[in-house]
Amino acid sequence: QIPYSASVVHPKHLTTLMSAIKGVALSARVVGEDPLLDRSVSTWVHEDLSSRGGSNEWAVTYFDQPIPIPPYLVAIVVGELESRSLGPRSSVWAEPSVVEKAHWEFADTEKMIDVAIDRCGEYRWGVFDLLVLPPSFPYGGMENPCLTFVTPTLIAGDRSQTAVVAHELAHSWSGNLVTNATWEHFWINEGLTVFTETKIVQKIFGMETGAIRMEEGWQHVHDDMNRFGMDHRFTCLCPRLQIGEDPDDSFSSVPYEKGASLFWHIESVIGEDVMKSTIRHYFDTFALKTITSEALREYFIKQHPKLETEVNWSRWFHEPGMPLFKPKYDAAPVQEAVDLASQWESAGDAAAALQHQTKAAVASWPSSKKCVFLNTLSKNRKLSFESVSTLVNGYGFTSCNAEIRCSVLSLWLPLWKDGLDRAPLTLAHALVKEQGRMKFTRPTYRAWVAVDPQGARDAFAALQGSYHPICSKMVARDLGV
Ligand SMILES: [Zn+2]
Structure with missing residues (x-):
């Protein structure tokens, strides 16, 4: 995990965004005092602009991501983009024809940030901007730090799809701040994120919507497991990929929903309030570090020794099939x-x-x-x-x-x-x-x-x-x- 800075030369009429904070121009920095500044970058930008015939048609945008991140969170976009403010910490970016609709659709974003901070602790990334991608974007969202990418299918005109924003926001802690050490532990990124997402949905949209979200998750993981076969190794929380196997083939709702079920199970043992403070403490303890399933188990048992016997960790981690615990909700x-x-x-x-x-x-x-x-x-x-x-x-x-x-x-x-x-x-x-x-x-x-x-x-x-x-x-x- 490393911090990064970037200087992007782009056509003047387009906007460049990255998973970072817009920085100050290199000329305003002092070489030697700024650890992110390398003299050769400044020279390169100058040469690049000159080779393009000067700065009439080209512009440079500078970015800093001072928090160390894993490489899968480096993202860049260049396009004809406009933004609308969603609040003091958040804006939405989109093409001009989409930006007004997006502004209306994502109006609850600041409220979501407040709920997430209450559950997870300090928001360390400065801004939480949303970027609406073209319709070919293959996922619901991608949690790039400072700049979550979302599919335009979330713009449904009724704010019905915004749980995806709650999900990507929750990744600011689970995934981006505390990252799975390898993809075998992907369920920690996603399971804890779905757990927090559901808590945000319950708080902002009510327990009824939260209950339906949980039921949908349960149906979804059931369908996916049926497709693989209930005893298939892809239905384990920690699947072992074999050499040459494409991770896209093992991708399913299993790490998301089965992972979340484990956190609901833990909460049922230690209680809601204790769970909330434990999770906050967990994010502080492991901030800017990576995490494995074993380290997570050890952490929870150290905090609450009864979890050693009340949770069958090895079955949860390594046995195939449906989650051992179904979360309780108003049916x-x-x-x-x-x-x-x-x-x-x-x-x-x-x-x-x-x-x-x-x-x-x-x-x-x-x-x-x-x-x-x-x-x-x-x-x-x-x-x-x-x-x-x-x-x-x-x-x-x-x-x-x-x-x-x-x-x-x-x-x-x-x-x-x-x-x-x-x-x-x-x-x-x-x-x-x-x-x-x-x-x-x-x-x-x-x-x-x-x-x-x-x-x-x-x-x-x-x-x-x-x-x-x-x-x-x-x-x-x-x-x-
Ligand atoms: Zn996710």
């Missing part, structure tokens, strides 16, 4: 969505009437609750193609945010066959064309190729060039091309 909001799913399953000819009666209630549900409803129906597989079409169109799900449309497609596409209304194929095509976030793109292609292999592969062939290379590689594997 009522989740149950309401599950109940509506079973009403649909027994509605038969009364489907249209049911849709009519429940339309207003469903419209008022948060986005994540609609997804629980849709995912329950997908898992049970009891509805016909016609019933799903009535449901999807009646509730207006085809014009909802990408998260809901992706859940719709997991339910609708598997029921499609030749001769039926092509609406689900059209919806799938629109979703994989407008964005390239793997969370939505991969499951949509997987469901599509199962019922319409040629259509899915043709669409991918035409769109492949618009995806990020990682997304393109993974979808190609999913499609067998």
Whole structure:
């Protein structure tokens, strides 16, 4: 882990940002007094500008990241960017056509920072800016220090997707300040981050939204483990990758959700308030250091000796399968969505009437609750193609945010066959064309190729060039091309 400084020469009309603080010009610094300043850098910048015909069309921006960081957190972006202030510590950056919408969507960011500081301790990075990337960005977010990258699919117009911001913010402590020593301990970065993210969501959006977040996490890890096989080594918290194995193949919700479950388990043993102070102390103790699973275990046992026997650490770390502890939450909001799913399953000819009666209630549900409803129906597989079409169109799900449309497609596409209304194929095509976030793109292609292999592969062939290379590689594997 090292600090860095940078001088970036770029076209004057564009903006450059890095995972760092904008610094002062080299000319204002004193060589010899500033440990980050190397005389040759200043010379290089001067020569570079001269070789480009002077500084009329080129500008230099300087950056400092004084906190030592691992190399995966060095990030740079150059583009036509504007910013809007979200508060004293935070701004959002985006292309001009997006920046106003982004400003509205991420208005809760400062509140999130306050909650995160209360839980995790001092925020050491100075600023927490957000940058909205183009639609091909393959992830929900990336926690680059000072400058979190986010996908534009978070801009849903209803602030329903901003838990991703809480997640990336939590990485300012778990991941960026205390970093997993190797990727075998990746679950510490992600599990503790999901734990803190959920605490932030509970505090800002309420316990109902928090409960749904936990239920979604549980469903997600269950689905991923089913896909691998419940005894597959990729379902262990500390997976052993074999030589030549691509880490992208083992990537799943396991380190995130199973990791978070371990922290919920620890909290259930030592209590909520003690957990909060223990986590703050943990971040202070290991700040600017790396951490292994064994060191984390030793730390928690030293703080609270009863954890040695009350937590079966080696099973948690090394055994495959579902988490040994399911976090407790108020099941009522989740149950309401599950109940509506079973009403649909027994509605038969009364489907249209049911849709009519429940339309207003469903419209008022948060986005994540609609997804629980849709995912329950997908898992049970009891509805016909016609019933799903009535449901999807009646509730207006085809014009909802990408998260809901992706859940719709997991339910609708598997029921499609030749001769039926092509609406689900059209919806799938629109979703994989407008964005390239793997969370939505991969499951949509997987469901599509199962019922319409040629259509899915043709669409991918035409769109492949618009995806990020990682997304393109993974979808190609999913499609067998
Ligand atoms: Zn993360």
